[in-house]
Structures are given as C-alpha cells and as structure tokens.
Amino acid sequence: ARLDKHMAGLCSVDFPVAVVLPAGGSGERTGLLTPKQFCTFLNRPLISYTIQTFERVPWIQSIVVVVAKESLDLMMDIIHRFHHRNVLVVHGGSTRHRSIFNGVRALSEGEDGTARVKPKVVIIHDAVRPFVEEDFLLKITMAAKEQGAAGAIRPLVSTVIATTLEGYLDHSLERTKYRASEMPQGFIYDVIYQAYQRCSESDFEFGTECLHLALQYCGTNAKLIEGPPTLWKVTYKRDLAAAESIVKETLSQSACVVTGGSAQATELANALQRSMSALDMEVDVISDLIGDNAKSLSKEWNFIQVSVNSSCFCEVGRILGALEEADRALLHPVVIIWVYLNVSEDGSSASEPTGGEPAAMMELATGAKLGNILVYGIQLHHSKEATLWGRSVEKVAQMSCALIRDRSPALTGQLLQA
C-alpha cells in the first residue's frame, strides 16, 4: 500500500518540488533553553525527524532549512551526524517572513547571485511538525500547482473570542465559520517569490501568514485542505514527550524472534508470539537472518534472539554485527533482547550463564549502546509443569514488550529473570 502511494505520487508529480523549513525560532514557549527544533529525544534532535520525513518522499527534490546564524554550526553537525542528503542550510532573517523568503530565494539564486533551476512548487513547513504524511503533502502540492497556493487547516479546538481593550469579553466567533491555519502550505514558486518581492516592510516585520501575502500581492486565493491531527506543532515541553511517545510507539509495533532452528527455541518463540500479540505486538518468528530472512534487518527495530542451553551469546553478536554494518540504528535505537532458555533434565542449574557471562554481556551491551543498539537479556528455566511454564513465557513477553517500549539506555546489559 505504501509503495502504491509512492507510485501515485511519482506519477502525478511530474514537476520539481522543494521544501523550505523555517527553523529559526527561539522556542521560548517550551520552557526549555534549547530552541524546540533542536531538542533531542531518543538521541536525536526534533528537526532531524522532520528532515527525514521529507527525505522519504521520492518526488521532493530539495530541502532548505533556514536557521538562525548562531545555529548554523549545530545544524551542519546534525546533517552530518544523521547523514541527511539534499539539504541546503540558509541563515534566517530577523522575522519569520524574512527567514522564509531567504529560504525561498535560495532555491533560485546561489549565495553568489548565480541562478539555480527553481522548482515549480515550493512547500513551506515548520521544522517542529515532524509527523506530516506523504499523502497529505501530495494533496497540498497538487492543489498548489492548480490554484497557485494551498494550505492546511484544522478545526478550531477552542472558541475564539474578541476582547475589549479593558480585558473583557467583547464577542465570541461562530466556530463553524473559522479554521486554524496550519502547515504545510504549498505555492507555485513564482507566486510566493513575487508576493515576498512586493510585500511591505510592515508585512515582513509583523506578518505571519504566507497565504495572506499570496492573496494580497498576487491575487491568489489559496485552496484550504483539512489536515489530520498529526500535523500538530511541537510547542511546549509536554509536546516533546508526546512526540517521543509517538516515535516509540511506531518503533514498538513489531518484533522479530530468531530461534536458531532448534525445536525448543521454536516452541518458546511460538508461545512468545501468542503472548506478545495479546499485548499488541506483532511478532515474526524466523530461524535465522540468512537469505530472504535478512530483509528483517532492514525492516525491523526489535529483535529477540532465543538461545537454548548455550551460555554463549554469539547469536546476539551476529545480529549486532549485521545491524552495525548496515548502519541500521543511525536514526532510531534498535533493541535486541537475548532470551536464554535454561533446560536441564534433572532440575540442576549447571548450564546457567553465571560466572563470567553477565560481565561479558554488559561489555557487549556497553559497546552496542555507542552504536545506538540497546541489548538486554532475559533468562528463563524450562518447566514441564504447564502452569509454571506458561507463567514464565508470559513474564518474558511482558518484560520484552516493556523493554522494547521503554527503550531505556540505563538498563542495557542486564540479565533479567523470568
């Protein structure tokens, strides 16, 4: 389905599209010292999530990020660290409109004044709205191409009221007649460029609404399209927590259990699949990561390696090596859970991975964490008693789901008991 949408986008967008991300805000409303676009969750600044969103859209050719002069180095470092491509960094102006105009202008003129091939349509989006979806970008882009301008709207969450100069209620607006103007907005390049060339100093200084400039200076009536709630803007500190939880949820929808092929490991894996699916996690059981199964390495954020009676966790090392080689954890932390199943006929604990194993595991996990891979261990004892066994499996499932969802760096390397 995703591929279909991509194809639909590719076919209909037969003209060049660029995006401008104004990211010069100071973020005074978050209650944090760092401007919100540079605030970090899961080891990565918010703006990098937004850039990634646009990089994934195959029909968008270039991304211009507009940042304050003092953030230029930081921004270049982010682009380098997270391997962003086709991103042009431009320094911002003293107001939102001046910053956007700098970004728009950079799409047709080089810094030295040389001409560039300008896009047909430019999308303007906020760096602090990372969750915009491709199909909505497509709607805005196509409407902009047809109408000259298009913008996202949302229903008003609160009643809007006019106040008297003395701070009393004057009147309230009829909610159904009004909408909140949101981002993204799209423009035919020449429309937004001309609007900025024609607008006044006062517009540059006090205005905030690009759609308004297109109307006033180019006579372009923007098409308004209702967007989904995911367009929402990270504004306050609590929004960062919400954004983190959305990313974590996206990363925690499924896991891949690798069994090594033994009957006992496969039995446990199948039981885990049932238990974890009851906890809303989709689980794929595979015997190894070779051949066709290697696809999981580039698809999945969570791996569970089941080992039976082998106190060596070389299988975990193998997954780790493959993930590191593929740079898989560049953008999001990957979780590997080593489930160690202890089977002893006589009930002794001879094959428990005590002694040197916990220390070796901690060492492995400490190294992996530097590469943004989080390794945890869970040990369980096989039991022939169905109730006991069921309880242990259930416990492994619950702990695995919790480890995957929490992604806590402080707990890596621990060998938990089920």
Add this chain to the structure above:
Amino acid sequence: ARLDKHMAGLCSVDFPVAVVLPAGGSGERTGLLTPKQFCTFLNRPLISYTIQTFERVPWIQSIVVVVAKESLDLMMDIIHRFHHRNVLVVHGGSTRHRSIFNGVRALSEGEDGTARVKPKVVIIHDAVRPFVEEDFLLKITMAAKEQGAAGAIRPLVSTVIATTLEGYLDHSLERTKYRASEMPQGFIYDVIYQAYQRCSESDFEFGTECLHLALQYCGTNAKLIEGPPTLWKVTYKRDLAAAESIVKETLSQSACVVTGGSAQATELANALQRSMSALDMEVDVISDLIGDNAKSLSKEWNFIQVSVNSSCFCEVGRILGALEEADRALLHPVVIIWVYLNVSEDGSSASEPTGGEPAAMMELATGAKLGNILVYGIQLHHSKEATLWGRSVEKVAQMSCALIRDRSPALTGQLLQA
C-alpha cells in the same frame, strides 16, 4: 510557599465555592475507544487526577461531576477506588450546555427537588484539564465574584482564518485582537443559573460558550484572564502520553535514601546523592524512617534502601509495610529500590544474594505491585579501586533514576547489576 498560598486563598475566599466538571464527552478525537476522561495512565483514569486537583484546594467545598448515563457506574467505581470525597455525580444531558446546567442545578436542588445551600461562585472546568493550579483558580474565583463571570484565555497558537463556501481563503484574523477561550470559567451562581434558565433551545443544542450566555442573557461581561499553558486540554491520544510524562516528572523529582546507619551504607548514600543530583534528582539521606524521619513516608514517592552484606531485605519489607499502612500508593505508584552492597575483604562472592533470594524478592515485589508499590533491586560490589567504585556508583545512580522515571510495572522484582 505552598502553605502561604493556601492561607491567602483561605483568607480571601470567605464565601462558598463549588466546581462543576462536565465529563460526558465521547472522546472521538483521541482515536481511542474509551472517552478520554476515563483513559488510564499510571493505573488511574484521567478524571481522577482532575478531581484530586480540586480536592486539594481547601476553599472549594463541593465537586459535581456530570457524566453520561452509561458511565455512571464507572464513575461511582472510580470515586470509590480512589477515595474521592465531596463528589456529587450527576447524569449529563444530550449536549455540553445541558450537561453543565444539570451540574449547576444539582448544587441548589436535590434530585427530589429539595433545596440545597447554593454556592456563591461556581467554577466550570473540563474533566480533561487535570493540571490547573490553585492560584489560577483563585484568580478566576475572585474575578467571578467581583464581575459576575470570568474566564481563562490563551494566546492563539495558529492564525485563524475565514473560509469561503468553496473552501478557499477568505481572510485571516488579526491574531492580536483575538484569544482562545479556555477553562476554567467562574460565575456568580445566580448569573449562570439564570443564563441557563433564560437561554433558548437553540443555545442548549448548538452553543458551547458559557461566557456568551452570561453576556447575552444576564448582561454580564466576563473578565478574561490569561492562564498558563498547563490549562491545556487532553484531546488526542498523544496528549495522554504528555499528561503521563508530566505526572511521572512530578513524581520523579526527588528520592529518599535510607541507610540503616552503617558507615559503608552512608558513604554509598552520600555518593549516590551527588551522582543523582547531577542527573536532576534531589536526594535526601536518612538513617531510618523512625520519629521525625517518618515524615518522608507521606512526602516522598521514591525510596532507596541501602543494605550492606545482609542478604535479607527486611528493611525493604519495613518501608513497604509502612507505606501500605498509610495507603500511600493510592493515587500514584511508589518506587522502592533495594540497593544491595556486597563487601568482601577477599574478593569472594560468598555473601551474594543468590540462591533463594531472587525468588523471594520477586515474590515480595509481586505482592507489593498489587498495592501499587514498585520494588526493584540493584546489586553492586564494593571496590577499593576508586575508578571502579566510582563507575559502580554512577551506574546505580543512572539505573535508579531510570527506574524511578520509567516506573515500569513489568520490571519489578528484578535484581539488576551495577
């Protein structure tokens, strides 16, 4: 400072105040099946957090919650489970205004039509805005008393635009002239009561703004007061994550380390205090929970018990018993971390709490979890080598902060290694 504010509130509010919490919404916007006021985080429904906020205000006499008929049993169960007091549950009407009127009317008339002593001022607040603060409620209440009506406002987050019938931009409003109308709102009882008695069927059916009714039917111009961002309304699923993170942060600001008085435990506790304070957690070190120190039991949400070379965790059992007796974990989960310090002169591991201890600890933790107390263990080995020792202490600090902040029920009973 808190007490001062309480006293200020008590002195100035020398008239009866009640609150009406409309909670009849169906929550279709959260993307969840449960109406959002009944959605649960940290084991407790959102509406219970809101009720608690009002219960803490000494000058508010009674709380009326208005719920849909199908939620009456659920609401009574919540009140019972979380020991809420002075809460009257009333069933809602078919629209927001009808529900609020039912709540307002219940303050002066019993179900059987008998008269009750009506309050002077009634505050109307949403069940899904749990973080409103006492000093802001005081401002609204005093302004309502003086002006007849008062309401919270916030600056507009987005530009508000008027749309044409065909879905194009008509014009954008000048942002500085308008405000978002939020909750709480306050009214002299007779003003809101009369407004509802006089208003039309159409108002009841389609209106949403109480301030508007007070203006239209009683000629009362509401005083508008800008509120803090904490007034925000839990609307979407992501807002529940944000609310949970706010509550978790509040619960995770400090911890109490209990040493038992031994020199080695005290040394470790002091080192933990330094390390955890660098991780933004304030730590109190005390030797026991007897006498004056027992105050911590009613103040603190997080306890760290340090034990030296004693494989028994009876000290943890003692904290647990005291917390359970005081019903301390009724409203929020309490965390106890057992830090087991292993000191052996010869480097042997003779006194490690292996064998039966992990199983016994799991059992204790499983029982405690039923009472909403989360018990975790961390084991560390003493080292005379300063670098090694420092690293272990740092690890205990990091894991303790993570366990306290995550409050993960799935990981209780585990003995982690530092």
